[in-house]
Amino acid sequence: MLTDRQVQVLQVIIDEFIQSAEPIGSRAIAKKEQVTFSPATIRNEMADLEDLGFIEKTHTSSGRIPSERGYRFYVDHLLSPTRLSxxxxxxxxxxxxxxxxxxxxxxxxxxxxxxxxxxxxxxxxxxxVFETTLKQIQIISLSEYTAVAILVTSTGHVEHRYFNVPASMKTNDLEKLVNILNDRLTDVPIIQLEEKLYGEIMVLLREHSDDYEMTYHYLKEALLDKQPxxxxxxxxxxxxxxxxxxxxxxxxxxxxxxxxxxxxxxxxxxxxxxxxxxxxxxxxxxxxxxxxxxxxxxxxxxxxxxxxxxxxxxxxxxxxxxxxxxxxxxxxxxxxxxxx
Amino acid sequence: MLTDRQVQVLQVIIDEFIQSAEPIGSRAIAKKEQVTFSPATIRNEMADLEDLGFIEKTHTSSGRIPSERGYRFYVDHLLSPTRLSxxxxxxxxxxxxxxxxxxxxxxxxxxxxxxxxxxxxxxxxxxxVFETTLKQIQIISLSEYTAVAILVTSTGHVEHRYFNVPASMKTNDLEKLVNILNDRLTDVPIIQLEEKLYGEIMVLLREHSDDYEMTYHYLKEALLDKQPxxxxxxxxxxxxxxxxxxxxxxxxxxxxxxxxxxxxxxxxxxxxxxxxxxxxxxxxxxxxxxxxxxxxxxxxxxxxxxxxxxxxxxxxxxxxxxxxxxxxxxxxxxxxxxxx
DNA sequence: TGTTAGCACTCGTGTAAAATGAGTGCTAAA
DNA sequence: TTTAGCACTCATTTTACACGAGTGCTAACA
Structure with a gap:
């Protein structure tokens, strides 16, 4: 365990080094007003602190700088709660x-x-995204073969993904699809999207879409492709x-x-x-x-x-x-x- | 005007320097196979090129490096069309x-x-955004006081902006608003949005909304706040x-x-x-x-x-x-x- | 007249030696 | 236990010197 004086020396060394980025010598420490003992005494304490691994030298006759262990001790025990100006x-x-x-x-x-x-x-x-739920889906067709899906979550986060539309799908079908999706997916947690999509939507798709396999494929890509x-x-x-x-x-x-x-x-x-x-x-x-x-x-x-x-x-x-x-x-x- | 030989020397200097980042001496140039004359001749040419400002020395007895003027000449006249591998x-x-x-x-x-x-x-x-037109607007209400407007342009670009909703505005009103906007703003060039908004929408708003001033204000902020x-x-x-x-x-x-x-x-x-x-x-x-x-x-x-x-x-x-x-x-x- | 060989000169680079000084460890005295 | 004193260490700075790449100039050559 460190003595009070060792702690005090360590604190001065780290505080000073954080400020100056230069090794701190015993004389510099002794000059601090809180410190009442001589450089020689401090040198002894520093030798001990070095043996314990809290500070190190950059070369044989240099002042000391904090070691990582020293910083760790500083962070764990020496931080005084600061207030911002x-x-x-x-x-x-x-x-x-x-x-x-x-x-x-x-x-x-x-x-x-x-x-x-x-x-x-x-x-x-x-x-x-953990527990956010889906609030609304919009699909807007851009060209004959592409569309953009827009997802809004309960937290107001908006994302959009572009995807390919099967050739067989008409604007009409697209609208139906959106209705189905909004009907079934609203308030569903994002995490459960895949499950829901596979379970319920797939079934409905089969009824309404000529080309449900492709639709499912593209839809899955659009909705589940998690962006980092x-x-x-x-x-x-x-x-x-x-x-x-x-x-x-x-x-x-x-x-x-x-x-x-x-x-x-x-x-x-x-x-x-x-x-x-x-x-x-x-x-x-x-x-x-x-x-x-x-x-x-x-x-x-x-x-x-x-x-x-x-x-x-x-x-x-x-x-x-x-x-x-x-x-x-x-x-x-x-x-x-x-x-x- | 530069002689052919000067151009040749300049070309070698720049090519070499681009490659090595080190000053090029007369001997090094003479070693190049395309070059048939002696270092001394090259030194003379280099002295001229330096006088003309195409190359410079890093110190009195150093080799030469291209000056900015040299690079300019190189780019304007010496570039041979390259093919990618x-x-x-x-x-x-x-x-x-x-x-x-x-x-x-x-x-x-x-x-x-x-x-x-x-x-x-x-x-x-x-x-x-120059001539892009607006393809669709969606407004999705997030809370009692906030909503998000989603804009899709003819090029498929999607943007969304959050805005405040006047307290007096009900979900119902919001829907009406979206309809009005879609009705009036679809296919309008982005650049003309403000004009249209001020001209036509304002009038319609006055009829439909209790609090048209505020609505207009917020709407304007959402739609016109150009992001960089x-x-x-x-x-x-x-x-x-x-x-x-x-x-x-x-x-x-x-x-x-x-x-x-x-x-x-x-x-x-x-x-x-x-x-x-x-x-x-x-x-x-x-x-x-x-x-x-x-x-x-x-x-x-x-x-x-x-x-x-x-x-x-x-x-x-x-x-x-x-x-x-x-x-x-x-x-x-x-x-x-x-x-x- | 254009080209080239030769040579003195310049200057950045690298190395070694010497001077400087901040800081230490150790010893002995307070 | 603390501290003053002193020899010692070592990074840094300074100085000196040798090296060599490269130049400009002159004079000889084709």
Whole structure:
């Protein structure tokens, strides 16, 4: 277990390093007013902290920097609850307003605010469709062979998919089809669509359509082709301002993995609610081992949850970032809940 | 005017430099088999070419690199029409297939192919809505106070906008409204929507709705709020592989401007059809003065044109890139035309 | 008169040695 | 237990020097 003094030294080292990105020496620590003992004493404590794995040296005679274990301890035990400044709160209030009606815009704004206020890269993941039900289907024929199906869910989410129409199908048939679909599929949970489609619709189709096999085939493609959940990112360039990324190699490998939207989305997707901090090598992706990823969830009601996240160097302003994410998560949740 | 020999030397210098990114010396040029004269002669020619501003030195005793003027001459006069290799054509054919029905997917694939085949950054701009007409409007009420309007254009493009519904408006009224709108607005060019809305609809609204002022207001917002044209980019990290971008400063300034989607879109937006090459300082944006931007247009029929572009270092494989863009432009155009 | 060989000169690059200084670990005294 | 003192380490910066690719110029050559 760490002594109080060790904790104090560790705290100063991490706080300073987060601020300066440079190794901290014993003299610098001794200068801090909260610290009452001499550099020599501090050196002894630092040697112990290093043995315990909380800090490390960059070379034999350098000052110390926090190790990942040090950050972990810091995040777990040393974070004092921070409050956002009034001006920050104002920025948040002004940019995410309840009057906004579009999910997309709210989320984009939030990502913008997050990255602007932190100078890290922000990511927001939309919800996985769990219990949303289908509210309405429209099919609009575009040409003789193509049509577009428009789906509206109970949460107001709109999607459209293009599909081929069997040659045998007339406008008339299409209308019938839409009626059948709306009749049978309204208020059906999205997840059960396939089942319903196969069970009930198939039977009805057989009665009404000349070419039910093809119709079913195309319809299935249109309705069930799950599009990947969209990931909103902002402030991708912020990470370039961090001194730890003055190496083109690093930038390249990190950016390459960040461009893979599905991989990122998968990283953020979580079933558990609440905040999660991944420091350095705790991250699954090799390319992120110099980074920390902090995620938390927001709720859209009806059991749908999404994720907001910030990606920065391991030397992150954990305290501020965590409160900021908490505030934003609450705000998003309350905005979305007010919609339904 | 340049002598044949000067042109030949210039051509070798640019070809070699595009390939190696290193200054070319007189000896290296003399080694090329097409070149029959000695290094000393070449040095004389190079001195002249430098006086004329086509090439420059990086320092007093270095080999020569092309100047922007040199590239300009190269692009204007020295490009020999290239053919794509069979494997490249196969890749293009396989990734952009006529059976694809979604604009978005076709365009995304094209951007991917472009950046993959060139190792530069590709951008594709969707069409500005010119003569598209409205095909159908649907309004679906989401809650007591909100609804979503879904617009389908003659080209099959689907858009949806959320809007507030006046408290006085009942579901019944909403249906009437949709009928009126469909009746009056179908086949109306998007551009004339506002006019029509103000002229005819307003009058009808007054008869049918208790709260026509509010309805008109909200409706206008929903229908006329033009969303910016989407810009599809791919291969943003490719530029990091170019040796001219081994400087974090440069990367940062370029990436920062690339993140501004509207600025990029504005840069690509053009009224003229055909290919355009902007070399270095010919670019409007300061951040792009080490880059070349090559754009060309594609057509969607009905007077709509979009833009495809490639962004790379000034030391670009102009010849290959230009043929590639031409091929892709044709393919996109023919794909889209086959839809209508 | 155009072309080429020869040569002195320039300047970026790479390497090695020396100087600097921030910071440490250890010892011994307080 | 704490601290002052000191030798030691090592990244960084500076300086010097050698190397070599490439040039410009001059003079000789075809």
């Amino acid at each position: 009034e001006s920050e709160m104002t920025i948040i209030r002004n940019s995410i307003r309840k009057e906004m009606l579009e999910f997309e815009r709210v989320v984009q704004q939030s990502a913008r605010v997050l990255s602007d206020l932190t100078n890290y890269t922000s990511m927001i993941l939309g919800p996985e 959940v969209k990931l909103y990112m902002d402030g991708k360039t912020n990470i370039l301002m961090q001194p730890e990324f003055n190496d083109v190699q690093k930038i390249q490998s990190l950016y390459t993995v960040m461009e893979k939207e599905d991989e990122m989305a998968h990283l953020l997707r979580t079933s558990e609610q609440g905040m999660k901090v991944s420091i350095g090598h705790e991250n699954q992706l090799d390319e992120m081992q110099d980074c920390s990823l902090i995620t938390t969830t927001y709720s859209l009601g009806e059991g749908q949850i999404g994720t907001i996240a910030l990606l920065g160097p391991t030397r992150m302003e954990y305290s501020r970032v965590i409160t900021l994410l908490n505030v934003l998560s609450k705000r998003l949740t309350s905005t979305f809940h007010s919609w339904y | 069979e494997s490249e054509m196969t890749i293009i054919r396989n990734s952009i297939r006529k059976e694809m029905l979604e604009f978005e997917r076709v365009v995304q694939q094209s951007a991917r192919v472009l950046s993959d085949l060139t190792n530069y950054t590709s951008m594709i701009l969707g069409p500005e 044209v989407k810009l599809y980019m791919d291969g943003k990290t490719n530029i990091l592989m170019q040796p001219e971008f081994n400087d974090v400063q440069k990367i940062q300034s370029l990436y920062t401007v690339m993140e501004k989607e509207d600025e990029m879109a504005h840069l690509l937006r053009t009224s003229e059809q055909g290919m355009k090459v902007s070399i270095g300082h010919e670019n409007q944006l300061d951040e792009m003065q080490d880059c070349s931007l090559i754009t060309t247009t594609y057509s969607l029929g009905e007077g709509q044109i979009g833009t495809i572009a490639l962004l790379g270092p000034t030391r670009m494989e102009y010849s290959r890139v230009i043929t590639l863009l031409n091929v892709l432009s044709k393919r996109l155009t023919s794909t889209f035309h086959s839809w209508y």
